[in-house]
Amino acid sequence: MSTTSETRTTRSNAPLSEPRAADPTSSIADPGPLGLAAFALTTFVLSLFNAGLAPEALESAVLPLALFYGGLAQLLAGMWEFRKANTFGATAFVSYGAFWLSFAAYVQFVEPTLPEAQHTTATGLFLIGWAVFTGYMLIASLRTTGALVAVFGGLFLTFLFLAVGDLLGVDGIATIGGYFGLLTALAAWYASFAVVTNATWGRQVLPTAPR
Template identity: 75%
Template sequence: MSSTTDIREERTTQTAPTPAPDPTSSIADPGPLGLAAFALTTFVLSLFNAGIAPEALEPIVLPLALFYGGIVQLLAGMWEFRKANTFGATAFGSYGAFWIAFAAYVQIIEPELAASGVPESSITTATGIFLVGWTLFTLYMLVASLRTTGALVAVFATLFLTFALLTIGDLTGVDAIATIGGIVGLVTAFVAWYASAAVVTNATWGRTVLPVGPRS
């Protein structure tokens, strides 16, 4: 009787399927690249929103918004799809598209509105409408981030405040609120830079050098 059992156990062991290797194990984490692209572009734009940099120099944001914050971050989002990271793919893909859309809006749409005689106050309102949807999107991404790391929660919390303040400032025409939004945007940029630096540094050193906080 015991011999029969042993044979069955041996057959079970022999026929047990071997776990398939992870096909993405050799692919680098695209998250730090996406965060870095987001951080730098947000930092430069926030300098103008906060009134720190002169408004006449604001066009320097556009190349960053198109190439680094836009295209590079969009690529990071597509690589996140390959890594089977739904959260990262949605975040980087969306905010990459945001920066490209922002560059097009500032470079094409705003001048057309002004040339067609639309008042400056109405153009500011249009900018607020442009930002409303991104505020709502960031809110539910903030909720989703609660299941990631403390560093990412901080990024989305400060980003939500940034979008909310800029949106309110543009819709109401109160420049002081938009200015505060620019200041919070600077905080957002530094938090995103930290999150990016933490992943790169920890991966390079092979241990936790910069903590990102436990998963919720």
């Protein structure tokens, strides 16, 4: 048998490469802008009170936002991030959605049952754990975009200053945390604005500094 015919026989018997499976999530919209917007608005309103820029008597206005926008909307966004196989986004949105839901429950049901002298200590303990979580999420965010690094960097400082201020009973430190919260909210709004605008326009209109 000739070399040519052997080659043809070998090629005809070679297994065909299997076609790549279509991405089942390609038709699912990016849930990131929703989660960021929900986080930003709720954080902004609460931080107005933490920074002393809004009257403390109106602070209960945060609770509906914490339940339905910062809480429920972020939780849903996180579930869709799981569907999109985005481990970072899913962990962040589900966790911070749960933060807002637990914060609303804490303020509404737990804090009133505590001795008044221990309110700030209990709140500080509640927040310090979130500072730890945000710290390692900040490290993970270094592989995402500059916009998200700004969000997590600001949020880490927000939790840290609020927690330390409450644990030490120093209002001035907690107030600084409130201002960091306002900056964090603005960074999250920008990140949401950039992603949703770029997706809608079909090109990069606003930079997010991808890494």
